Amino acid sequence: MTKQTTYFATTARGFEEMLKTELTQLGTDDCPIECKIAQGGVHFTTNQKGVYKALLYTRLASRILLPLTQAKIFDEIDLYTTVVAYPWENIFDERDSIFIDFNGTNDEIRHSQFGAMRVKDGIVDHFEHKGLNRPSVDKEQPDIRIHAYLNREDIILSLDLSGDALHLRNYRSDTGKAPLRxxxxxxxxxxxxxxxxxxxxxxxxxxxxxxxxxxxxxxxIPAQINRLHWGFDSWKGHQPAVWQAVTSEAKSAIxxxxxxxxxxxxxxxxxxxxxxxxxxxxxxxxxxxxxxxxxxxxxxxxxxxxxxxxxxxxxxxxxxxxxxxxxxxxxxxxxxxxxxxxxxxxxxxxxxxxxxxxxxxxxxxxxxxxxxxxxxxxxxxxxxxxxxxxxIEQLKFDADAQLAPDFANRLKKNIKKIDKWATQQGLDCYRLYDADLPEYNLAVDRYGDHIVVQEYAAPKTIDEQKARQRLLDAVAATLSVTGIETNKLVLKVRQKQKGTNQYEKLANKGEYFHVTEYGAKLWVNLTDYLDTGLFLDHRLTRKMVGEMAKGKTFLNLFAYTGSATIHAALQGAKATTTVDMSNTYLNWAEQNLDLNDCDLRDHSLIQADCLQWLSDCRERFEVIFVDPPTFSNSKRMEDSWDVQRDHLELFKKLKRILTKDGTIIFSNNKRNFKMDLEGLTELGLVAENITEQTIPLDFERNKHIHNCWIVKNIDD
Known part of the structure; x- marks a missing residue:
């Protein structure tokens, strides 16, 4: 009982010092415990009673191992030779089931599963060479668990005295979500x-x-007071009388x-x-x-x-x-x-x-x-x-006093002004805040009874951590000022977009609901995509397009979710054609038409590369709405697209399908876009910049959010 043996207690990285303290404090005069910290655990030397106490009481160790042998190995043959030579019959009986935990790899043993298999082969072959039965393997509840640790050329084989991992206390009947180990x-x-x-x-x-x-x-109360099975139960070195004394002493000390x-x-x-x-x-x-x-x-x-x-x-x-x-x-x-x-x-x-x-x-x-x-x-x-x-009112934040007070006050002021205007206009989707204060570089949009907070990417000069904290403060303040339920606020982090990734899928919640603008009902999805299915800054443009399309043939090109088509249809367009490269958004457009009780026989939906479709189109249209991306390099397009570089080529194709008295409404989001007026004249077209007329009240702080043009044929 006084024999001293060195064991190894494993633990999570960072907990080694705490484990050393715990094990040291378990030592007594009749079972002193001496500890030495190692990476990922603690070596401790004690007698049989000491290791039993450690197993029973430790709250921090993951496993307690008894090292059996170690060797230098350079390949799987060395590994097998080392294992088969060890006297395993001194550790456990041939009738005991085994399982191998193998951790680590080297240049020759590259997979832990392969390493475990070779250790198992060596053990069972050893018994067979001794004229004994080959032990069986049990992955669920083995009698003996052997732990193999490979670090470069060094292999350590140990007996796991714990059995199941020691974080399992056997008091859990079941757990909730995300249980804590x-x-x-x-x-x-x-x-x-x-x-x-x-x-x-x-x-x-x-x-x-x-x-x-x-x-x-x-x-x-010992951490393992409820444990029924131990890794030492079948160990030939187990001393039941000592174990019984340790458990009896532990129970009396509760x-x-x-x-x-x-x-x-x-x-x-x-x-x-x-x-x-x-x-x-x-x-x-x-x-x-x-x-x-x-x-x-x-x-x-x-x-x-x-x-x-x-x-x-x-x-x-x-x-x-x-x-x-x-x-x-x-x-x-x-x-x-x-x-x-x-x-x-x-x-x-x-x-x-x-x-x-x-x-x-x-x-x-x-x-x-x-x-x-x-x-x-x-x-x-x-x-x-x-x-x-x-x-502090229950269920309400004191954000006005503590969290982003400048932001909260500005948001309150904006809401008072914009909510009243939106009600008069028949809108329930609009912008409440648009980077009004430089330190709160974000937008706040209302969609019915939901709020979307979009963070704009902070300039490189702004500390990232500080920007993140301001965003969190602004979200809390928004919840306070608007009074909405927390599950109806959606937070989006917006970074500079490249190509078409503004349309990429972010989630798959499938949560759609409809909003209203000027009598049109439109489906939005606030969570699954970077954008929501409705560009709020184009609201007046859509209204104008609808009025212009009354009684006429209408084409919506680069149509996205077809919101402009809905306005045209509701205003009495003779027929509409909606073209977009995305089936997802065309299906969305179809749902928008159905939501507004539009007869789909009068409204054509076409999935195509818009530029290629224009080249092949044989119809002519009286009103054409074109809102292309600033840049695109989609794999489904034959060539890349740049609105500044390629807009004249686009107008060349549009002129071919425009009726003599027809109108093109052209819009894009490129800041500092320059229309090639001379090039248009050569094509027989004339353009008028109507951007100012298309910026709604809730976007008046950002007059460059888009630019919009009326383009017509030059009178002969």
């Missing part, structure tokens, strides 16, 4: 600053892992508490029930109170004591999915300041920017990985000053 939960608790026997509150507790781990720590000291809240009632069952399974159900609760209504459940708020709130990997999270973190920070004065707070998240929405100043922070995500844990000490209830 128990080892990481323990790290978060240990780093949080929480003092045992003081209240611990988790406002977004999910399956309750943080609270359960903390409660077990307080009660000195501390008893009666009062509730842990409080968990969550919006998912089903997850709350699972958390309750998990706590019961872990032996701490009587100490934790789990309740249904919304962060927006969070109050302190322990008014007469000070403790710690700990939380692993949801976080998104893409900024475009975070409006609800911005709102969540913002209101969370407000509730903390209002109801938890003098408390310690510790929040774990992958988004440092979202943590900034708390509007709290951290005094300590730690880094960690949660699966593939780089995360950060920040600790805060809240001021003793308690905010009065009327300082």
């Amino acid at each position: 128990e080892t990481l939960a323990s790290v978060i608790v240990m780093r949080s600053g929480w003092q045992k026997e003081t209240p611990l509150v988790d406002p977004m507790c999910g399956a309750g892992t943080l609270l359960i781990e903390a409660a077990q720590m307080m009660c000195n 501390l008893s508490f009666d009062d509730i000291q842990f409080y968990g809240f969550d919006l998912d009632r089903r997850v709350i029930e699972k958390a309750k069952q998990n706590a019961v399974n872990a032996g701490v159900g009587h100490l934790i109170q789990f309740k249904f609760g919304d962060v927006a209504a969070l109050k302190n459940p322990v008014e007469d004591k000070k403790g710690t708020v700990i939380c692993n709130p949801p976080y998104g990997e893409r900024l475009g999915t975070t409006p609800e999270l911005i709102a969540l973190y913002t209101v969370f920070g407000q509730r903390l300041k209002q109801h938890f004065a003098g408390w310690n707070v510790s929040i774990f998240s992958s988004e440092a920017d979202l943590l900034n929405c708390l509007r709290l100043r951290s005094h300590r922070q730690f880094k960690a990985k949660n699966g593939p995500l780089d995360c950060i844990q920040k600790n805060y000490l809240l001021s003793d000053r308690k905010r009065e209830e009327n300082e």
Whole structure:
């Protein structure tokens, strides 16, 4: 029992020092534990009792390994030779099932699966060479798990004494979304600053892992108290009497508490029930109170004591999915300041920017990985000053006072002016803010009861982190000022577009709803594409086109979702032809026609390269609307397109299909576009710049957002 052996406890990168401390503290006079940190774990030397205690108690180790042999290997033959020569019959019996965990590669052994197979071959062949039966392989619950670690030419073969990974505590009945691994939960608790026997509150507790781990720590309940199977059960070096003594001693050392000291809240009632069952399974159900609760209504459940708020709130990997999270973190920070004065707070998240929405100043922070995500844990000490209830209305932000006040005030002012005008005009889709303030370089658009916030790419001179934070502040302020529900705000990050990528698919939610302008109903999709299906700045142009097309044949070229066609159809165009290269947008245009009860027999929809179609067209049209992209190099087009370079060639083709008294309405979004007036004259065409007449009130700050022209035949 006094024999000293060196073992290796693995853990996640960054947790080695904490694991060393944990293992050292488990040592006693009859089982001292000496530790040495290595990358990804801790070597520790102890006796049999010491390793049993480590296995039973550790909250931070992933596995505990007993190194058996190590060697230099240069190819798979060396690997096999090393394995087959080891006396495996001294470790386990021929009747025991095995599984090989192989980690690492080198120039000769390039796949871990191949390495595992050669280790398995060596083990079973060794037994066969000894005249014994070949052990079987069990991938699910093997009796013996062998761990092989290859680093360049060095191979270490170890017996995994853990069996299943040690983060599995066997108290989970089930989990909610994105469960937190128990080892990481323990790290978060240990780093949080929480003092045992003081209240611990988790406002977004999910399956309750943080609270359960903390409660077990307080009660000195071993992490693996519920484990039924161990990797050492079939090990020939196992000493059942020592193990029995360790477990009996551990059970007698468990501390008893009666009062509730842990409080968990969550919006998912089903997850709350699972958390309750998990706590019961872990032996701490009587100490934790789990309740249904919304962060927006969070109050302190322990008014007469000070403790710690700990939380692993949801976080998104893409900024475009975070409006609800911005709102969540913002209101969370407000509730903390209002109801938890003098408390310690510790929040774990992958988004440092979202943590900034708390509007709290951290005094300590730690880094960690949660699966593939780089995360950060920040600790805060809240001021003793308690905010009065009327300082923050429930479910509402105090953004006017704290978050982007200049932006919030400007948005309020714009809404007051533009909402009234839009109602008079019969519009429910329009721009509310368009980079009015240089430091808030974004647009805010209303689409019915939804809001779209689009960030413009910041100039290189602006610090990227500062621009990101201003965007988050502006989103929170927009939610406050407009009062919309968080799930009806869509956030888009817009960067400089190249070619046709403005039309590329971003998501596949398929969430369409219709908006209204001047009596036309139009489908929009705010999430799946960079654009929404409706260019708001062209609203007056569409209205004008519709009026001009009354009783005439109408062509909509580069038609996008056909919104101009709808206006023409509703104003009584004799017939319309809508041409676009995208089937997606033509189908969208067809849905728009159907939405407005237009007879599809009078409206032709054509999928084609518009320039090629023009060359082949044999019809003539009285009104033609052309709104080409600034630049395109689509694979489906024969050549690239540049509106400045190629517009004269386009007009040459348009003139051929334009009736003598016909009209072309030409628009594009290229700033500083110069119409080749002399070239048009040579073609027998004349152009009039009508841009000023087509810029609506909500875009009057940006008079260069598009340019628009009327082009006609020169009178003979």
